[in-house]
Amino acid sequence: MTTPAASASNGPMIEIQRLNKWYGDFHVLRDIDLTVARGERIVICGPSGSGKSTLIRCVNHLEEHQQGEIVVNGIAMTQDVKRIEQIRRHVGMVFQHFNLFPHLSVLENCCLSQVWVQKKPRAEAEATAMEYLERVQIANQAYKYPGQLSGGQQQRVAIARALCMRPDVMLFDEPTSALDPEMIKEVLDVMVELAHEGMTMLCVTHEMGFAKTVADRVIFMDQGQIIEEAPPESFFNNPRSERTQLFLSQILGH
Amino acid sequence: MTTTTVYDEMIEARRPPDLRSGVAGWLRKNLFNGPVNSVITIITAGLMAWALWPLLQWAVLQADWIGQTREDCSGEGACWVFISARFETIVYGFYPEAARWRVDIIFAMLAALIAWLAIPRLPAKRWVGLFALVGFPVVAYFLLVGGHFGLMYVPTREWGGLMLTLTIATVGIVGSLPLGVILALGRRSKMPLVKSVCVVFIEFWRGVPLITVLFMASVMLPLFVPTEVDFDKLLRALVGIMFFWSAYMAEVVRGGLQAIDKGQNEAGQALGLSYWQRMGLIILPQALKLVIPGIVNTFIALFKDTSLVLIIGLFDLLAIVRAGLTDPNWLGFATEGYVFAALVFWVFCFSMSRYSQYIERKLHTGHRR
Numbered sequence: 001m002t003t004p005a006a007s008a009s010n011g012p013m014i015e016i017q018r019l020n021k022w023y024g025d026f027h028v029l030r031d032i033d034l035t036v037a038r039g040e041r042i043v044i045c046g047p048s049g050s051g052k053s054t055l056i057r058c059v060n061h062l063e064e065h066q067q068g069e070i071v072v073n074g075i076a077m078t079q080d081v082k083r084i085e086q087i088r089r090h091v092g093m094v095f096q097h098f099n100l101f102p103h104l105s106v107l108e109n110c111c112l113s114q115v116w117v118q119k120k121p122r123a124e125a126e127a128t129a130m131e132y133l134e135r136v137q138i139a140n141q142a143y144k145y146p147g148q149l150s151g152g153q154q155q156r157v158a159i160a161r162a163l164c165m166r167p168d169v170m171l172f173d174e175p176t177s178a179l180d181p182e183m184i185k186e187v188l189d190v191m192v193e194l195a196h197e198g199m200t201m202l203c204v205t206h207e208m209g210f211a212k213t214v215a216d217r218v219i220f221m222d223q224g225q226i227i228e229e230a231p232p233e234s235f236f237n238n239p240r241s242e243r244t245q246l247f248l249s250q251i252l253g254h
Numbered sequence: 255m256t257t258t259t260v261y262d263e264m265i266e267a268r269r270p271p272d273l274r275s276g277v278a279g280w281l282r283k284n285l286f287n288g289p290v291n292s293v294i295t296i297i298t299a300g301l302m303a304w305a306l307w308p309l310l311q312w313a314v315l316q317a318d319w320i321g322q323t324r325e326d327c328s329g330e331g332a333c334w335v336f337i338s339a340r341f342e343t344i345v346y347g348f349y350p351e352a353a354r355w356r357v358d359i360i361f362a363m364l365a366a367l368i369a370w371l372a373i374p375r376l377p378a379k380r381w382v383g384l385f386a387l388v389g390f391p392v393v394a395y396f397l398l399v400g401g402h403f404g405l406m407y408v409p410t411r412e413w414g415g416l417m418l419t420l421t422i423a424t425v426g427i428v429g430s431l432p433l434g435v436i437l438a439l440g441r442r443s444k445m446p447l448v449k450s451v452c453v454v455f456i457e458f459w460r461g462v463p464l465i466t467v468l469f470m471a472s473v474m475l476p477l478f479v480p481t482e483v484d485f486d487k488l489l490r491a492l493v494g495i496m497f498f499w500s501a502y503m504a505e506v507v508r509g510g511l512q513a514i515d516k517g518q519n520e521a522g523q524a525l526g527l528s529y530w531q532r533m534g535l536i537i538l539p540q541a542l543k544l545v546i547p548g549i550v551n552t553f554i555a556l557f558k559d560t561s562l563v564l565i566i567g568l569f570d571l572l573a574i575v576r577a578g579l580t581d582p583n584w585l586g587f588a589t590e591g592y593v594f595a596a597l598v599f600w601v602f603c604f605s606m607s608r609y610s611q612y613i614e615r616k617l618h619t620g621h622r623r
Contacts, residue, residue: 062520081528089526099521103539103617112535113525165525 011074013038013169013200014059019068021054021224028054029065030224036169041201043211043232046221047247052204055221056171059202060091073168089117092162096174098154100146100161106133107142110161118165125164132160136190152183156190163194170194172203206251212236220244313593324583336587337594340578347414347569353406356397357417363390364424372609374616387428410488414569416598421488422495422560422570423602427553429496434503435542439533441508452504459501464562467494472566491563499556506548510541543617550610554603561599571595 012035019032028051036042044052057063058070061077061084070077072087101109110129114120120128133139136156138149146154155175162170172191176184188210195201195214205211211218211232218235220228220243228235228244236252239245285295316331319338327333337344346354367386370376398421401407413421440452459467471490479485514537522532542549564573575591578584 060524062523085526085528088524091524093521093524095517095521095524097515097517099515099517101518101521101536101540103543113527116531116535117526161525 015071017069021065043215044204044219050221051224052221090168092167092170094172094175098158110164132163136160151179152186155187169200336590345416348412415574419571423557426495426556430499430503433500437504438507456501510545
């Protein structure tokens, strides 16, 4: 949909080095190293509790990490609120439970951050919002409230809302896990289209079909560690580690 | 192959469905649907008439409405002459007669502002709201207190009656809500200092009775501050009332904040919105809407408790009515006085209640499934 905006930095989009995170005594992320190139599509999978959601939530500082470095689009993550907000402006996120703002219409959901963060005039923000709502094929619902839409429609609005900020990278946190089966496809279609247009994407998902279609790399996590990372073909056909094999047999076996 | 049916006689018209709307329909559906219910309805109506008839006779049918003095009271029913003769005092207290037009202007402005903000169709809500919060208090202060621009100075000890009640209630309501919101946000803050200041403030003010607060404000405070600093007694009471009710308000608002899914805040963060933007644009609009009943409940309690200022020697509506009862010319009209005062309080509180229900319906966007 958008080509990643040319940035001051020409290095990788995301660089994570020796990332460690604890919840109290529980070590959720152990020495994570991950580099995401511009335009790269990565799918992260793994059993529940493996730390995959926590990992991508660290990228826009929804979760705080205790050790390690995260550099997003050339900006190093610190505790500084201004810097965190600067990073978030370039990182779009889609949540499992959509998290649309229920008191605002679909259009207002998409305009809010454009007007308040990017300081765009309202007319321009609305034009951008309509453009993206059109692309996720939901422009005809622009004046409805989220509570009046189906789950699939809401998730497409959530994707449009994130895209309105023209992010350089999109994070997807199990975007189809809360959807009824017949609605999963409409959301995946939008994501596939987005991938084909060159968006840098980091997706936590169990949709292995999606991983096979669009991923450049599939990452398997377990117990806070990256166990295996490989292009989808070798990942699905010749998984190296036993844990990966077990996981794949469990989710593909039926 | 088709079949054709031919009727050679008219089909008789069916009865229309039972009337479901209108007064008659409502009566039939709710009060007279079946013999047992009809009997119950008639018995209840009889009981109500038996109980309420004397009240109606006393308050309306046999009451005296017109007159100037005690001699105009026939003594059979209520004598509302007591109220009408003292009406000016009940409304203005001891405010000098020559300056009462200033109170009238403020009454009119207050009514106009409330109406403007309450009626959804009227435009420019933002500017009117801004004026109501910033401009109006300044205008009201200069007009009511006077002492500038050639206006006669009217010390607050001469204020009283309905105007004092409305002054206290308006300042209390307008002051306690924003302060309560700030306190509620502060109590949920991750900054230890902010959090503890808010917790201490809330627990202190919520832990003392309002009467104590008023006594402290009027009797104790002057002992602690130097004599040349003279805060007005009404001002001290206003600040006390505002702090007291803001503590209650804070807990009501906090209940609303806790009901909002944390995904809402995260979505705002992910979009790059700052803390105050997230609170002001996403969290508070939803949280405050959820707790409208609690907020209005607090407003109503505040409005009624304005009458407590009588213990520090301020004459609010109720106190002025009570003062009238001791007038040697008007002894023995306590019932009329209290019924009237109760009615005035009830009208204001009931209006707030109805308006809050209307606002709740209006703000409903269909997301509660």
